Amino acid sequence: MQEPAGVFVVRHITGVEREGPSEVVVELSCGHHRHVRHRPPLTEHPWVLDDATTHARIGGEIECFACGQRSLPSGAEAYRSTRSFDEHGVPSGLLGEHTTKDGVWGRLQVETGELWVEFAPPLSVMVRGRPSVPVVIPPSIVHHVRLAGPVRFHVEFLRVPAQTG
Numbered sequence: 001m002q003e004p005a006g007v008f009v010v011r012h013i014t015g016v017e018r019e020g021p022s023e024v025v026v027e028l029s030c031g032h033h034r035h036v037r038h039r040p041p042l043t044e045h046p047w048v049l050d051d052a053t054t055h056a057r058i059g060g061e062i063e064c065f066a067c068g069q070r071s072l073p074s075g076a077e078a079y080r081s082t083r084s085f086d087e088h089g090v091p092s093g094l095l096g097e098h099t100t101k102d103g104v105w106g107r108l109q110v111e112t113g114e115l116w117v118e119f120a121p122p123l124s125v126m127v128r129g130r131p132s133v134p135v136v137i138p139p140s141i142v143h144h145v146r147l148a149g150p151v152r153f154h155v156e157f158l159r160v161p162a163q164t165g
């Protein structure tokens, strides 16, 4: 079975929509959509061939490669923001390992200076935040803020509004 290469995060399937006889689009708990095709021998997902087996996948798990890229889902809307912190007043919760809830994205906006966000597996990456280069934080991924000197920043929380149908 050959799948897109790269980092992925396992997400729950929250909905499915048929795209063709051997292709469906799955809605994921992170807010992303993923095309899933049955085209052996390149990609084998025989469950997409039949509506009953396709719908039986709702609630199950599948890899999300867009989360591996820390790509904010289209349609994500900010609904809350923290106040602005500087390097002397960062809440200890942000400096220790923590996560957002399932479905909740973070966007750390550096106003001045810089900092780092370290992501635990499966992302396993350190990302530098600077003014105009926000750090996108996917849902339910363990991470923590690492200070690197003077900084001022805040964090926005976003989610994709519930879809109908």
Ligand SMILES: [Zn+2]
Binding pocket: 011, 028, 030, 031, 032, 064, 065, 066, 067, 068
């Ligand atoms: Zn995703």
